[in-house]
Amino acid sequence: MTAYDVEPGDKVHQGDPVTVDRYATGARINHWVTATCLVLLAISGLALFHPRLFFLTELFGGGQNTRAIHPWIGVVLFFSFFGLFVRFWRANLWKREDDTWLARLRDVLTAHEEKLPEVGKYNAGQKAVFWLMSILIVVLICSGLAIWDQYFAGYTTVEQKRVAVLIHALAAIVIICVWIVHVYAAIWVRGTFSAMTRGRVTGGWAWRHHRKWLRELVGGEGSRRTTPAE
């Protein structure tokens, strides 16, 4: 049986450097659709959140259009993220080493990888981002439907709408902060972006950051099959 965090398509290719397939084309498209939606939602949402940012509505063709389109982008994001959730939830299950990793956050931030436990395809930080995103997106879609007055005005009372709009704003603030962490981690940890652009990382990257996952890939039969005939 394959390890919990080895996803279909994860493969090691020998060479110099060794390359490791991390995300299949479908996963990457799915990710970038979600990412685009999230950025558009953040911009259009912030435009209606703070008067100083109202000028951002111009990007969507004015306030009326921003108000009309924001919920629809949310619907696309919800289904798009659901695709990511189905793909990634198994590999994001919490494991014993994640507690250790998290307890040594100081070493993480000071890049002392040698002091950290070997982790699978995702470390505790990535798992936290995944689960926070999952929960917050459900909170946002539910609270969002309650204030989507163009179609659903009659389904909630004004008092419920007040609560929903506050929850929606708070959840949006948190998810934007989570997103900042997500993007910063990808910038800080060099060699990460290629995972989501070309779908692969170098062996050294996998060794340094996700050694347990790399060992599983090499140890599994998958890696043998892809060895080029020499």
Add this chain to the structure above:
Amino acid sequence: MASNFEFELPNPPTRNVGSNLGEADLVRRSASSVPAPAQKLTAVAKLIDVSKCIGCKACESACLEWNDMRAEIGTNVGVYDNPPDLTPSMFTVMRFTEWVNPATQNLEWLIRKDGCMHCADPGCLKACPAPGAIVQYSNGIVDFVHESCIGCGYCVKGCPFNIPRISQVDHKAYKCTLCSDRVAVGQGPACAKACPTHAIVFGTKDEMTRHAEGRITDLKSRGYANAGLYDPPGVGGTHVMYVLHHADKPEIYAGLPRNPRISPIVELWKGVTKYAGLTAMAAFAAVGFLHYVVSGPNRVSPEDEDNARRLAGSGPP
């Protein structure tokens, strides 16, 4: 002249009169700020004397007529309320309540003309995210500026009286304007002009408060011990006020709130959340930037690549 007709509104002028309500008279503008007006207009108010209302709906008709609207033909819902609720094209609705006075066992027919109260501290304006879509003039009128309205419905959440309605046709919010366009040329609201019993009167807020006192004294002399003025302080007072024969029980008048105020949830949403939210986002970005400046990028070393090669079985180069 009988005191009932003290505040008869003037007939329309026959010559062209300039508007006295302009940008310079704004004291509040949604999602933006306005300079303090050089001179403040006298505060106006509409006083609705519920004890004098006969439920004729002339005010509803006058409102539709002046604002050039036609309410949709509805169905009888079993009560006199028609239409049963405010709509984007019905800024005022008479709400009828049959109330048995427990003290006298009398059936009292309470009729309250519902509509925008023109709060001194307007929740709609506080909640509105579109700059200039809701404005407040120094005479107290709170008005919606439809060119700037984006139809988000935040005003509905901000309003303590559940007044604004969003049109499904043009996706903009509508409510009573206190006939700001009529007041601007020295007229009074159309409803007040049409009211046959002068249950609706219009004038300066001081005049209206004084007039109400006289009415309350009269009501008390007729056995309504709890008669009083509804000018709720929770929203800073209103520019539409009621004389109620049972001012101790405003709820019996079709749910008139006892102590209306902007919901604390709305205050939280439009207050600390707005500032704390942007601060939190900026802090996360700043901490990331600082971390990068201090620790630099986390790069994969050549040894990492060697180790990977060894593990994968390619061997060191």
